Amino acid sequence: MAPKKRMNAWRNEITHVLYGIHRETFKVQSASLTRAGVLSMGSVDARVANHLVVHGRDPRLEALSVFHLFEVAMLPVELCGWESASVIELEKKAEEMRLAAN
Secondary structure, three states, X not given: OXXXXXXXXXXXXXXXEEEEEEOOOXXXXXXXXXXOOEEEEEOOOOXXXXXXXXXXXXXXXXXXXXXXXXXEEEEEOOOOOOOOHHHHHHHHHHHXXXXXXX
């Protein structure tokens, strides 16, 4: 059983993190993408939503259609973080959108 467990661990490894502005709240949210192509995003009420990205589809477009994120930035897990320049830029855009909406 050890090889199967290792294979599952490999398939479930997060390779990219996607950051985008939520369409309704204008807040920056993140989603993770695994080697197996599963896009996951947590919600405020502690639920996790998973979506399988079909081979050949762009995960950024899937985040737009499934999780209602736009202006999506996709970063390798090694370079991701809330202090990333891409995320800081998204935070500024989101703040401008919140102010414009009010």
